Amino acid sequence: MATHSSPEHLIPRRVREERNRRGLTLDQLAGMADVSRAMISKIERGQSTPTAVLLSKIADAMGLSLSALMSEPRTPTTAVRRMQEQPHWVDPETGYIRRLVSPPGDDSATEVVAVELPAHKTVTFAATESLHSDDQVLLLAGRLNLRCAEVLYELQPGDCARVSTTQEQTFENPADATARYLVIKSHYR
Structure with missing residues (x-):
């Protein structure tokens, strides 16, 4: 079995690789992402662990x-991507856990992500500017308040909502237990 680096170790290298592959300077990427040059530099050097939002x-x-x-x-x-091979990452700010379930393969337009959002935590993602996706959010356990633009979905286990990354999304766990859900992402430009 191949060894797999953890996302905490991959993220610095992947950010640098992708920035370089696009021929972007730190200043250019900082301007495009509305993130400070210093923060991107720290991430690329592994000196700072970015939040999910960043x-x-x-x-x-x-x-x-x-x-x-x-x-x-x-x-x-x-x-097939076995459970132990699925990269997972923990947001240092909220404890939110994101695990890429989809098997490795070509650059498929669809991916499946498993998420665990701790009790009483909230994560808000800004509307995307370039790579968009229509997402289906299937709540497996717990409770989840999902706000997309001005619409609020109060999800119970088994409920599935469709949202778009072209609008701001807020995931809030109002309960005392971890919310576990799948996000099925269909990417488009």
């Missing part, structure tokens, strides 16, 4: 999904 801004500025910065580039290898 990493999402950087990914969006480069036209990438958040998952693309927390895992190795997707290459055709196998049709």
Whole structure:
């Protein structure tokens, strides 16, 4: 079995690789992402662990999904990604856990992400500027308040909502237990 680096170790390298692949300077990426040059530099050197919101801004500025910065580039290898091989990342601010479930392969327009949002925590993602997706959010356990623009969905286990990353999204866990949900992302430009 191949060894896999954790997202905490991959993120600095992946941000730098993708920035360089696009021929962007730190200043250019900072301007595009509305993130300070110093913060991007710290992330690339592994001196700062970005929050989910910050990493999402950087990914969006480069036209990438958040998952693309927390895992190795997707290459055709196998049709199965075992649980122990699925890259997962913990947001240092909220404890939010994001796990890329989708098997490695070509740059598929669809990906499946499993999320655990701790009790009484909230994560808000700004509307994306470049890589958009229609997302289906399926609540597996707990409770989840999902706000997309001005619409609030109060989800119970088994409920599924469709939202778009072209609008701000807020995920709030109002309960005393962890909310576990899947996000099925269909990307488009």
